[in-house]
Amino acid sequence: MNTPAADASTTRSCLDRRRAGVLLHPTSFPGGVGNGDLGLDAHRFVDFLADAGFTVWQTLPLGPTNASRSPYQTLSVHAGNEMMISLDRLVADGWLEPFDEEDLDETDWLEVKDFRERMLRSAYEGFQTHADDHWRGRFEQFIVRHQSWLEDYCLFRCIKAEHADSAWWDWPAALRDRQPAAMAAAERRLAEPLAQRRFEQFLFFQQWCEVKHHANERGVLLYGDMPIFVAEDSAETWAQRRYFALDHKGRPELVAGVPPDYFSATGQRWGNPHYRWDVMQADGFSWWLERLRGQLELCDILRIDHFRGFESYWAIPADSETAINGTWIPAPGDALFETLHDTFDPLPLVAEDLGIITPEVDAMRRKWGLPGMKILHFAFGSGPENPYLPHNHSRNYVVYTGTHDNDTTCGWFAGLSPEEQAEVCEYLDADRNDMPWPLIRAALASTANLAVVPLQDLLNLGADHRMNTPGTTEHNWRWRFTWSKVPDALADRVSKLNRLYGRV
Numbered sequence: 001m002n003t004p005a006a007d008a009s010t011t012r013s014c015l016d017r018r019r020a021g022v023l024l025h026p027t028s029f030p031g032g033v034g035n036g037d038l039g040l041d042a043h044r045f046v047d048f049l050a051d052a053g054f055t056v057w058q059t060l061p062l063g064p065t066n067a068s069r070s071p072y073q074t075l076s077v078h079a080g081n082e083m084m085i086s087l088d089r090l091v092a093d094g095w096l097e098p099f100d101e102e103d104l105d106e107t108d109w110l111e112v113k114d115f116r117e118r119m120l121r122s123a124y125e126g127f128q129t130h131a132d133d134h135w136r137g138r139f140e141q142f143i144v145r146h147q148s149w150l151e152d153y154c155l156f157r158c159i160k161a162e163h164a165d166s167a168w169w170d171w172p173a174a175l176r177d178r179q180p181a182a183m184a185a186a187e188r189r190l191a192e193p194l195a196q197r198r199f200e201q202f203l204f205f206q207q208w209c210e211v212k213h214h215a216n217e218r219g220v221l222l223y224g225d226m227p228i229f230v231a232e233d234s235a236e237t238w239a240q241r242r243y244f245a246l247d248h249k250g251r252p253e254l255v256a257g258v259p260p261d262y263f264s265a266t267g268q269r270w271g272n273p274h275y276r277w278d279v280m281q282a283d284g285f286s287w288w289l290e291r292l293r294g295q296l297e298l299c300d301i302l303r304i305d306h307f308r309g310f311e312s313y314w315a316i317p318a319d320s321e322t323a324i325n326g327t328w329i330p331a332p333g334d335a336l337f338e339t340l341h342d343t344f345d346p347l348p349l350v351a352e353d354l355g356i357i358t359p360e361v362d363a364m365r366r367k368w369g370l371p372g373m374k375i376l377h378f379a380f381g382s383g384p385e386n387p388y389l390p391h392n393h394s395r396n397y398v399v400y401t402g403t404h405d406n407d408t409t410c411g412w413f414a415g416l417s418p419e420e421q422a423e424v425c426e427y428l429d430a431d432r433n434d435m436p437w438p439l440i441r442a443a444l445a446s447t448a449n450l451a452v453v454p455l456q457d458l459l460n461l462g463a464d465h466r467m468n469t470p471g472t473t474e475h476n477w478r479w480r481f482t483w484s485k486v487p488d489a490l491a492d493r494v495s496k497l498n499r500l501y502g503r504v
Helices: 040-051 087-093 109-130 133-145 147-162 180-189 191-217 235-239 277-282 286-298 333-343 359-367 409-414 418-428 437-445 490-500
Strands: 019-023 056-058 221-227 254-258 268-273 301-305 312-317 327-330 349-351 372-375 397-400 450-454
Touching (some): 087 109, 109 191, 133 191, 147 191, 180 191, 191 221, 191 286, 277 333, 286 301, 333 359, 418 437
Parallel strands (some): 019 450, 221 301
16 A cells, blocks of 8 residues: 655645635525525635635535525535525526516525425426437436436435425434335335435536536645544435444434543534444445545545544543543544545545644644645733744645634624734734735744635625624624625735745
């Protein structure tokens, strides 16, 4: 096997040159019914990135979500979010008649979901009527290429809809446990909605790959996000139960989270089922290989959320209401990354290594040459040794002003005390009225090979524009920008900074 040297941190990185990028999820585009989608605004945004000297576009996970809209609790690790399909593009393709959403309440997710589903059903009817042999062939090729996950996902969604969207462990036992007779009957009974679901995935992949092709042609890499854990109510936990720590009724035996710390006396109980790592390793980590192959069809680079869970994970008894009673259990991360490295060389991965990271976790990241993360919002308040301060950065990192879980930089700075604001301004040699640009410049000037700035920061937006507030369930994942908020001179201003700091 091709094992890299003990510390390959600056030579094995998938980001081996200086780049700059912008963090923006497609649902934040201004166009689209109820949420941004993969229509003209996605292509326009790519052009803005290229004109501004950015060569990376980072998104959040792209999978289908539940009513929470959280992209970190998706119904599948392979499928795309059908809510991101551009209906306008389907009209242009001739598969959907022009539509009117004038009376639609776009703040009501369920109403938007129902509208989009009706439009997608109409588009499938139009496709069946008007698509030529070329498009029909592409659809069939898509089904064959993705058959390893597509049929299970579509059946999962169709049975779920048939049972009032209830969780799969609450289905009749025969369907819950995938008994052959019940499965065969479901496939016959649900033939039409199954075809519809296949078509929707075809549309998502078609539109996303068009956006990716446009981005790559303009020199922009797509930087995706892959949560380490899988949602409890997902196609994978239902269809591949052997890989998860679930009981005979499909309920978790152990769930994921993090232990109590300075920020929470009871820790965080996320609720995701843990993996049966022994089964995965005995199977040659085929589940992970397939997952990574699928994600790399959509993205050039992937961030792995909660990287430390590959070295050891906090296992909480499923009946515990908090994370207090968990325990650390070793994970075979080193063996996993050796297997991944044999297939993907160099590994196109970034490790989310935030929080309390042990020497063992850091050693594993360095061994496999994975860039880590530095967040400038975390850099102040603990003296010059703070590892997030720019003078402590090194090349094999991705530096952010903030992430989707942080406040905007304007919101963060406004929330600091006057003394804390003074410390930030002294370090940056900046005036407080100039924020967020001094922090953006600090990110771009960092020695980290990749600097990423959320679009909210480039647009000088305050706290009411943040994407997510961890630990809350209301008003998250809904933020959208408008092109009127993008100054005409912004691309030129940022392009000059990217050139100044060698990121073009």
